[in-house]
Amino acid sequence: MSPLVMIIYVVFAVAALVTMWRIVAGPSILDRAVASDVLLTEVMCVLGAEMAINQHTRTLPVLLIIAAVGVFGSISIARFVARRDAPSA
Template sequence: MTVVAGVAAVLLSVAALLTLFRVLTGPSTLDRVVGMDSLTAMAAAGLAVYAAWSKETSVVPAIVALALVGFLGSAAVSRFRVRDDR
């Protein structure tokens, strides 16, 4: 299980670095929003890997909270972005 958790951590770290690069250099606001939503999902996945590795269930509410914040943030930005385009 330790090897699987290590591989998952490395893959999530590489994906987070690539996504952070996209957020910093994104040509539009929507690219940055999608990147931040992806970073939030990766943080939740990292917490899930930690919960599986340590067999600790106290981080599950944090995973749910991160998923909710990511969804609400993306929905709010897309709603206001559509309003600005009109």
Template sequence: MTVVAWLVGILFAFAALASVWRIVRGPSILDRMIASDMLLTTLICVLAADMVFGHHTRTLPVIIVLALTAVFGSITVARYVSRQDPS
């Protein structure tokens, strides 16, 4: 089980680093928003994996708040981009 936990941790770390890299290098606001959604999703998955490996549900409210933050952030950026002048 320890090997699986290390493998999952390495994969989550790679996903988080890739999303941070895209946030820094993203040429447009939409690229940065997708990368930040990916980072929040990775964080949610890390917390869920911690719940599975630790046999607890203490972080479930944190997961719900993070998911709501991701949804409202995506909606806000989508509304902002759709209202911009195309020129």
């Protein structure tokens, strides 16, 4: 494995650790939701980098599923927070 690939993986690992810290220590549910979206994006970037480095497309369906989970998860959290913050009549 080349040094450039190792540097890329180390950068992604550090970013994932910082994101995990935000998920654990986030003061609000919205902070945690944004951090989980960032973590999903980082996972997608790692998979994409691995596909580019090894020159294959076998993990493309996994990327699509992760993207769908991220979108639907964000929508669900936004609806939950909007319903919780709505004034009651």
